[in-house]
């Protein structure tokens with residue numbers, strides 16, 4: 001992005017200071033981004049997660065647990081000899097009053113009888129200005145400086161057109177929704193739906209935070 005004003009110049013400068021992806025985040029991506037599949041072929045099953053080959057008698061469909069990595073594999077008959085898959089995942093970070101969604105591409109490559117290789121590259125960043133969120137929503141998430149707390153994650157619920165509906169504060173200590181507020185601290189008609197949606201996806205926040 002080419003910065004057009006002081007605010008944008010600050011975002012660009014801060015973006016350059018973002019740390020690299022952590023070991024824990026990398027491991028999370030390896031484990032959770034790919035669907036674990038077992039490829040049965042000639043009495044053996046090939047684990048798409050760790051590359052292990054295991055003996056297999058019986059049908060070439062159903063489920064099997066990999067004894068090496070513990071993945072629950074979905075069996076899929078195939079003559080496949082190599083795997084090349086690419087998916088995207090998002091990491092949330094905070095720099096001063098900005099929250100940054102960092103979108104990474106993770107590519108997995110593996111040859112039969114070999115180990116998987118992972119290549120992770122940052123694809124794009126989207127920046128949310130929490131002070132601006134607060135100013136637009138005129139509520140306490142901004143006034144109390146919640147967005148500056150290390151143990152809080154602030155999410156912005158938007159409609160299809162990108163309009164702000166509610167701001168959600170999630171505790172990174174208890175992994176629960178602390179509060180979700182609409183304009184002027186009011187709850188909206190979507191309040192329960194938003195809170196339930198965040199709660200049901202908490203495992204994703206827990207995985208990377």
Ligand SMILES: [Zn+2]
Pocket residue numbers: 047048049050051052066067068069070071
């Ligand atoms: Zn395995």
